[in-house]
Amino acid sequence: MISVEDWVEIRRLHRAEQRTLRAVARRLEISQDVGTAVLKSEVAPKYQPKSLIVDVVEPHIRDLLRRFRRCPRQCRGTDWLESFLYGDPLASA
Numbered sequence: 001m002i003s004v005e006d007w008v009e010i011r012r013l014h015r016a017e018q019r020t021l022r023a024v025a026r027r028l029e030i031s032q033d034v035g036t037a038v039l040k041s042e043v044a045p046k047y048q049p050k051s052l053i054v055d056v057v058e059p060h061i062r063d064l065l066r067r068f069r070r071c072p073r074q075c076r077g078t079d080w081l082e083s084f085l086y087g088d089p090l091a092s093a
Contacts, residue, residue: 002034007045010038 002010006028013019013027014035021039025032 001047002030002038002045004044004047006030007038007041010035014039 010024010028010030013024014021019027021032021035024030025035028035
């Protein structure tokens, strides 16, 4: 997927600096097909992060944690769910 910054740069180089699509593609290291698609589009691309499978079950996990408040001793004082779902960043260090 192309970033908004690249989208703007492609359009600027082609329209303002009168560069050919081939020259723009070579300079930005993109295919000419991508450049053509950018020049045809009227709106910049929107970034929409993919939803994780965890997002579906997270409310249920939080509900379970609220009902059963016990958690391992090493998790007290931390967001236990975050460390459970995404791993402890300090564990790998």
